[in-house]
Amino acid sequence: MIEVRGLTKQYGAGRLAHGSSAVRAVDDLTFDVRPGKVTGFLGPNGAGKSTTMRMVLGLDRPTAGRALVAGRPFATLDEPLRVAGALLDAQAVHPGRSGRDHLRVVARTNGIPVRRVDEVIDQVGLGPAARRRVKGYSLGMRQRLGIATALLGDPAVLLFDEPMNGLDLDGVRWVRGLVRELADEGRTVLLSSHLMSEMEQTADHLVIIGRGRLIADASIEEVLRGQGTGRKVRVRTPSVDDLAGALLRRKLRVHPTDDGDLLVEGASAETVGDIALEVGAAVHRLAEEHTSLEQVYLDLTGDSVQYKVSSTKELVRS
């Protein structure tokens, strides 16, 4: 469990005003990250995700508010790795040390037996590379080393800041599987990303921020429903009336489309297919249409995107 209460971080001195150097990177954030779920921490570039995570881990001092990890401020924990593991920046490892030596240093600080070092090396599939110097590691290997470090103390809470950045498809799948497994074991998993598409397939719950402020804190389904754009199923059948009637009797919302198909809201393809079978309607086409989460995200964060690409393709601050 992670509890964030009124967390605020201002960089630069002075009051917030035009021309002042002050930046409110995180602005009065309050949310909980609960166990047993993968919580996606979502926001455009510069929204304040990394800053929030750094404050949760006691690396940066909040301007106001506080964050608790397993009920305590992280910076007061004696054996923090047994409580929470985090991967913030996979590049932040001494290049001259081997991956295994790195893990041994970390283990020593928290009284973790060396046996566990070899376990996590196996778990993340670092294998023989663990004995080579980090200097020669690929990005993917560094991510794996960072994740191994986070897992070292077998913690109940895990924070990953954009762990899929720069990974190939295999790597992305691996991270997805891993966080799912960790959450299924009952752990608290907070996973940041600036891509909705990434979260759609990974997270159970979303905390969406923009310009340091909370925009949404809800399950993926709730986020969708809140915007009235749930999952849709498109079905083509010669018995339009029969099927539409059966669907309506199940309290599903059905819209006819211009090309004679039916669009069913809030149902899965399985449900619609089963209902069609019950009423003996032949199904010629059945497809789920759900690209809308991305759209919902864009709608939600649209006002708060700090950097927009102008027509001349240069980055401007809006």
Add this chain to the structure above:
Amino acid sequence: MTAVAVQGPGTVPLLTRAASAEWLRLRSVRSTWWCLLAAAAAVLGIGVGTALDEADMAEASGSTASAVLAGEYGLMIGQFALLVLVLLAVTQEYASGSIGPTLQWTPRRGVLLTARVTVPVLVATVAGVLLAVAADVVAVVVEPSLTFSGGDLADSVGGIAAVLLAGGALAVGTGLLLRSTAGALAAVFLLQLVLPALLPAFGVRWMADLGELLPGSAAIWTLLGEPEMSAGQATTLLVGWSAAALAAGGWSLLRRDAG
């Protein structure tokens, strides 16, 4: 799986752990060993060479020279390799960004500070003393006319240890405060070697006076007996500069964002 309340192991074992991690951290990077090698070459090469010269000069004037000159002259130059070792132990983490991760596994900053000051400074001091004694012994073996008494050795080792402890503290403090290898190296070299040697050379009174307030002047006095100052003055300078550097560096680690 539920979060279990974690029973802390207590501050003393925590410190031992943090110190032992610092030790592992230090010896598992190559730069440490390069610095030690450079220190060994400087202390033995320059120290023994200079002691042999002194022996020749003493012989020509009908007196004798002490073998501990080897360790002292050697350390005068060799200390910089050891100070680089200490400084890198601190600043490398800011360069690679690994100070963030380090604070994730040792988030109690007072614990980290204590370990981070103690371990590299002690390593540099012990290494420096051992190298100096080795240089003395080599000098005596090569040139038996050098005198080598227990009293001289004790004095010499005490001075060398004091210089290295103070210089190490200065390096750690500066590294923690400036967080940059280049910046901290420049500052330590200026304070410890360049300015104390350069300022008096201008022949301007206030510059020479200023030079005598720098930590390097006290270090040179402790090692070589120059320039004119009392033991009390030298001690004040060594302790004062170390304390100031540690206070500033400690504030930086304890109070500022991780960096």
